[in-house]
Amino acid sequence: MVAQDRFRWHKDARLFAGQSEVPRAIEGESDRFCALPAFPAFDALKALTTAITQQAPFCLSDHCLPDDIACPPGAFLTLTGGASGQPKAVRRSQASWIASFNVNADRFALSSGDSVAVLGHLSHSLSLYAVLEALHLGLDAHVLADQSPRRQSVCVAEAGATILYATPTQLRLLARGAAAPLPSLRLVLCGGGALDAATRAVVKRLCPEAAVHVFYGAAETSFITLADAHTPEGSVGRPYPGVDLRLLDRAGRPTSDVGEIWVRSPYLFDGYALGSSTDTRWQDGFVTVGEIGDLDADGHLWIKGRRQRMVQIADQMVFPEAVEAVIAAHTRLPCAVLPRGDALRGHHLVAVVETAAKELSAEEIIANCRAALGLLAAPRRVFFNSDLPLLPSGKIDLNALSNWLEGQI
Structure with a gap:
């Protein structure tokens, strides 16, 4: 029996790599850490779902992981983006993502009638999150990472996908490759970077029936804020449900001006299994990754930038x-x-x-x-x-x- 704090493959969920359906793995129980390849998509998904049904800790990576890397039962590893340095392996409990699955299910009215399209490889935490959320909640998931943007748009249309998880870059490429709009999509969930006005306009033409929500966060924090159509241009939105934000000045004192962003929530990571960052610090249950920003009178967060940049x-x-x-x-x-x-x-x-x-x-x-x-x-x-x-x-x-x-x- 799958524990409540472990990922599951819901009986109603189906999983596809492109047009190939991934078969269900045999259930079991294992504490052995599984280092898994992130591509090709079919092999990665088959290995991932085996780890899930065996209740084993795991990590999907584009590269070989060190032999001595470890992860305890009930946890898993994801990799940071590595935009300005070497990617780090983030260790977090499976419960930390499951908590937000339930929030999203309620906020976005997710149901078994929905199907999710995922454009990126599973080494990227946004793509991995989307697949695990769909499987856990009983939604179909279509992983299209091995397809060209043009082929991805065709697969979304043929599957009648209703939800799309993507980064701004993936959305631009998808729109460039698509031959026609994708009216089946009712929800676009964007993460991994700011969605600029030009890309937002492109997404509106590509997905005319979709509400667009942009998540701001980090591999270490998961969701921090959520932006929608009513969010002021340039803001990353208000705190995601369950998130407590505070800003501290250079002396470590609370400030209502520009300050370092500290986060407390049920979605935080446990630590690094590989690599480290001097910008990542803990204090009184709050964590920061070195982002600087300010809050307006309506509670909207405005990002200035990353301390390390x-x-x-x-x-x-x-x-x-x-x-x-x-x-x-x-x-x-x-x-x-x-x-x-x-x-x-x-x-x-x-x-x-x-x-x-x-x-x-x-x-x-x-x-x-x-x-x-x-x-x-x-x-x-x-x-x-x-x-x-x-x-x-x-x-x-x-x-x-x-x-x-x-x-x-």
């Missing part, structure tokens, strides 16, 4: 994320902003915009940033790249992009 330029502290938001709003294109050493000011910023278009003006982008953010925070140079490097999570690979920039400057 904060750059000092002369006497000013600048968040590259704020510069990226200004450029994305102006160009309506994905972009990244990175620091470079500067003998006079310590650092300066450069931007890379994803486009092959020749009509975009680097000078205009810089001038717009100067008007919005000031001289020091504006990038000194703007480069164009038709294909920004991505991590398996769908986020921009900042390390790879930094190496690419070395050949351009």
